[in-house]
Amino acid sequence: MTQSPAFIWTIIVLLGIGTFLIRFSFLGLIGDRELPGWVLKMLRYTPVAVLPGMAAPMVLWPAATDGQPDPARLAAASATIIVGIWTKNVLASIGAGLVTLYAMMYLLG
Amino acid sequence: MPTTTMKSEFIRGMKGGAPFILVIVPFSMLFGVVATEAGLNLTQTMGFSFLVIAGASQFAAVQLMTDNAPAFFILATSLAVNLRMAMYSASITPHLGDAPLWKRAIVAYFLVDQSYAVCAVEYERRPDMTTAERYAFYFGCILPICALWYAMTFLGAVIGSSIPPEFALDFALPITFIALFAPMLKTFAHVAAALTSIVVALALSWMPVGTGLLVAAGCAMAVGALVETRMEARK
Numbered sequence: 001m002t003q004s005p006a007f008i009w010t011i012i013v014l015l016g017i018g019t020f021l022i023r024f025s026f027l028g029l030i031g032d033r034e035l036p037g038w039v040l041k042m043l044r045y046t047p048v049a050v051l052p053g054m055a056a057p058m059v060l061w062p063a064a065t066d067g068q069p070d071p072a073r074l075a076a077a078s079a080t081i082i083v084g085i086w087t088k089n090v091l092a093s094i095g096a097g098l099v100t101l102y103a104m105m106y107l108l109g
Numbered sequence: 110m111p112t113t114t115m116k117s118e119f120i121r122g123m124k125g126g127a128p129f130i131l132v133i134v135p136f137s138m139l140f141g142v143v144a145t146e147a148g149l150n151l152t153q154t155m156g157f158s159f160l161v162i163a164g165a166s167q168f169a170a171v172q173l174m175t176d177n178a179p180a181f182f183i184l185a186t187s188l189a190v191n192l193r194m195a196m197y198s199a200s201i202t203p204h205l206g207d208a209p210l211w212k213r214a215i216v217a218y219f220l221v222d223q224s225y226a227v228c229a230v231e232y233e234r235r236p237d238m239t240t241a242e243r244y245a246f247y248f249g250c251i252l253p254i255c256a257l258w259y260a261m262t263f264l265g266a267v268i269g270s271s272i273p274p275e276f277a278l279d280f281a282l283p284i285t286f287i288a289l290f291a292p293m294l295k296t297f298a299h300v301a302a303a304l305t306s307i308v309v310a311l312a313l314s315w316m317p318v319g320t321g322l323l324v325a326a327g328c329a330m331a332v333g334a335l336v337e338t339r340m341e342a343r344k
Contacts, residue, residue, distance in 0.1 A: 001147055001148030001149065001174055003177070005153070007180065008149065008174065009156070011183055012157055012160055012170075013156075013160060014184055015160070015161050015184060016160030016162075018188045018191075019161050019188065019191045022188065022192060022194050022195050022198070023191075023195075023197070023198050023217040023220040024198065024213070024217035025195050025198050026195065026202045027198050027201065027202050027205065027206065027217050028210060028214060028217060030199075035199065038334060041333075041334040041338070042330040042331065042333070042334045043192055043193055043195055043196050045302045045330045045332075045333030045334060046189055046190065046193050046330060047193055047289065047290055048290050048329070048333065049305075049306050049325075049326040049327075049328075049330040050186065050189050050190050050306070050326045051165065051290040051306075052290055052306040052307045052310075053325040053326060053329065054169060054172065054186075054286050054310070054322060055283045055287050055290075056306075056307040056310050056311050058280075058282065058286075059283050061314075062279065062280065062283075063279060064277065064279045064280070072277075073277075073280055076284060080284050080288050080291065081287050083291075084288050085292070087292075088292040090132065090136075090288045090289060090292060091131070091135060091136075091288075093287070093291055094135075094285060097284035097287065097288065102276075102277075105277065
C-alpha cells in the first residue's frame with residue numbers, strides 16, 4: 001500500500017459516514033415512505049453484483065504469481081464456491097477454500 | 110416492573126445474537142490480519158472496524174487500496190456492497206421508527222446483517238412488543254456481536270504481521286469474497302447476476318482500477334432485477 005495516511009483516513013472516515021447514511025436512510029430520513037419496486041429489486045442483488053466481480057480477477061490473475069493463473073488458487077476458489085452453495089455457510093466455505101489452498105500448495109510443492 | 114421486562118428483553122436479545130459469535134470471531138480476526146498484511150497500521154485497521162463496522166465493504170476497500178485505485182472508485186465500490194443495508198433500514202423502520210432520533214441513529218450505526226436478521230424475525234414473531242422492548246432486545250442482540258467485532262479485529266491485527274508469506278494470505282481475500290456471495294446463489298436471478306458481474310468485470314479489466322467493476326456491478330444488478338421480473342411474469 002503506497003497511499004499516505006491522510007488518504008487512508010479520508011477513505012475510512014468517508015466510508016464510515018456513507019455506510020452510516022445508508023443504514024440511517026429509512027430509519028432517520030425517509031421514514032416510512034416506500035421506495036419504487038424496481039429500486040428495492042436492484043438493491044437485493046448488490047452483494048451478488050459486486051463481490052463476484054471483485055473476486056474473479058483475483059482468482060484468475062493472482063498478484064502473488066505475477067498474474068499467472070495458479071492451479072492451487074483455482075482449486076481453492078472452486079472448493080470455496082462449491083461448499084458455499086452446498087452448505088450456505090460462509091465459514092464452512094472459507095474453511096474449505098483455505099484447506100484446499102494449503103493442501104494443493106503442499107502437493108504441488 | 111418495566112425495568113425487569115426491559116432486562117429480560119435485553120437478555121433475550123443477547124441470546125438471539127450469541128450464535129453469531131462463531132461467525133464474528135474468525136471473520137473480524139481475518140479482517141485484522143488482511144488489513145495489516147496490506148500495510149495498514151493498527152490504528153487504521155481499528156478505525157475501519159469502529160467507523161465502518163461492515164465486513165465485506167471493509168475487505169473491498171482494503172483490496173482496492175492495495176490496487177492503488179482512486180478514492181472515488183474505492184468509495185463507490187465499497188458503498189455499493191453496503192447498499193443492501195438500505196433495505197434493512199426500510200424493513201425495520203415500522204418497528205423502531207417512533208423513537209427519538211438519537212436512538213434511531215444508534216440503531217442505524219449497529220444495523221449489520223446479523224442484528225437485522227435476528228431482530229426482524231423477532232419483531233415479526235411478537236408483534237405485541239412495545240417500542241421500548243424492541244429497543245432493549247435490539248441492544249441485547251448487538252452486544253455480543255459488535256463488542257467481539259472490535260476485540261477480534263484488534264487481535265487479528267496484532268497477530269497478523271507475524272504470519273509468514275508462505276501462508277499465502279493474499280488469497281484469504283478472494284476466498285472471503287467467494288464465501289460471502291456463494292451462499293446467496295439461491296435463485297436463478299442471483300446466479301445470473303453473479304455470472305454477469307464476473308464476465309463484465311473480467312472483460313473490462315483493462316479499464317482503470319475500480320471503474321470496470323462499477324460497470325459490472327451496475328449491469329449485474331440490472332440483470333438480477335430483470336430475470337426476477339421475467340420469472341415472476343412466467344408464474
